Amino acid sequence: xxxxxxxxxxxxxxxxxxxxxxxxxxxxxxxxxxxxxxxxxxxxxxxxxxxxxxxxxxxxxxxxxxxxxxxxxxxxxxxxxxxxxxxxxxxxxxxxxxxxxxx
Numbered sequence: 508x509x510x511x512x513x514x515x516x517x518x519x520x521x522x523x524x525x526x527x528x529x530x531x532x533x534x535x536x537x538x539x540x541x542x543x544x545x546x547x548x549x550x551x552x553x554x555x556x557x558x559x560x561x562x563x564x565x566x567x568x569x570x571x572x573x574x575x576x577x578x579x580x581x582x583x584x585x586x587x588x589x590x591x592x593x594x595x596x597x598x599x600x601x602x603x604x605x606x607x608x609x610x
Contacts, residue, residue, distance in 0.1 A: 584591050
C-alpha cells in the first residue's frame with residue numbers, strides 16, 4: 508500500500524512539475540502576443556482619432572461651401588425664378604411619365 512501511495516505522490520509531483528513548465532512556456536509565448544496586441548490596439552485608436560479629426564475638418568469645410576452655394580442659389584432664384592419653375596416642372600413631368608410607365 509505504501510508503494511502505491513509513493514507512486515501516486517511521485518506521479519502528482521511529476522504532473523505538478525509538468526504543469527509548472529507548461530505555465531512558464533505559455534506565459535513566455537503569451538506575453539509577446541499580448542504586447543503586440545496592445546501596440547496594435549493603440550495604433551488603431553490613434554488612427555481612428557486622426558480619421559475622426561480629419562472628418563470633422565472636412566465636414567465643417569463642406570458645410571461652409573454648401574452654405575455659400577445655397578446663398579448664391581437663393582440670390583439667383585430671387586433675381587430670376589423662371590429657371591427654377593421650368594426645372595421643377597420638367598422634374599414633375601418626367602416623374603409622372605416614369606411612374607405611369609412602371610405601372
